Amino acid sequence: NAGVTQTPKFQVLKTGQSMTLQCAQDMNHEYMSWYRQDPGMGLRLIHYSVGAGITDQGEVPNGYNVSRSTTEDFPLRLLSAAPSQTSVYFCASSYTGTDEQFFGPGTRLTVL
Amino acid sequence: KQEVTQIPAALSVPEGENLVLNCSFTDSAIYNLQWFRQDPGKGLTSLLLIQSSQREQTSGRLNASLDKSSGRSTLYIAASQPGDSATYLCAPRRVTNAGKSTFGDGTTLTVKP
Numbered sequence: 001n002a003g004v005t006q007t008p009k010f011q012v013l014k015t016g017q018s019m020t021l022q023c024a025q026d027m028n029h030e031y032m033s034w035y036r037q038d039p040g041m042g043l044r045l046i047h048y049s050v051g052a053g054i055t056d057q058g059e060v061p062n063g064y065n066v067s068r069s070t071t072e073d074f075p076l077r078l079l080s081a082a083p084s085q086t087s088v089y090f091c092a093s094s095y096t097g098t099d100e101q102f103f104g105p106g107t108r109l110t111v112l
Numbered sequence: 113k114q115e116v117t118q119i120p121a122a123l124s125v126p127e128g129e130n131l132v133l134n135c136s137f138t139d140s141a142i143y144n145l146q147w148f149r150q151d152p153g154k155g156l157t158s159l160l161l162i163q164s165s166q167r168e169q170t171s172g173r174l175n176a177s178l179d180k181s182s183g184r185s186t187l188y189i190a191a192s193q194p195g196d197s198a199t200y201l202c203a204p205r206r207v208t209n210a211g212k213s214t215f216g217d218g219t220t221l222t223v224k225p
Contacts, residue, residue, distance in 0.1 A: 033212075035215075040217075042215050042216065042217045042218070043201070043203075043215040045212055045213070048212065058212065090155060090156065092156075097143075097205070097212075098143040098144065098205060099161075100146060100158055100161040101146060101158065101203070101213065102158060103148075103155045103156040103157075103158075104155055105154065105155040106154070106155050
């Protein structure tokens, strides 16, 4: 049982580039979410999904896209990277929206 | 909007001391509250999940309490050890918000040998 996995661990982008952060879980969890963590601002919800084919926006969705074609995977796409998106990104999952959440190890992204 | 406050922001104690971390939240309509620890450069590790119907939850040297009506939770750490040094975060999960969690900024704990 690998839990929640994220790739890559580190990434450096130039302004305007696009990329996809990968998140996968092997616990058959319906609920998955993406957070960003910035110093002094805590963890903020970007997007979340309550099941395959269903996604919704969180607190800070602008500049990010998500899709959920399978229960296991929940990729986060940066459409045109900006320096303001420099952050640490965490993916989390839980069986439902009311159960214990499990977090991945994070992706540290720097946008130059 | 749910606001979560954790006090103190930082705490330094000698090894062996018992300590209490505080978490307060403004919207008491929650399903549960989860406590996490985060080591520097790492992800969040779940410590305890306390349901809204519970008043306490225990795991080893950790004990979490929840007073939903007053919007407060505490995390009690007994006989602290240097390995407990980390940032501790609380996250209440709201009933009315599709299960979204709101996180506090955390309490950074340092336990000195």
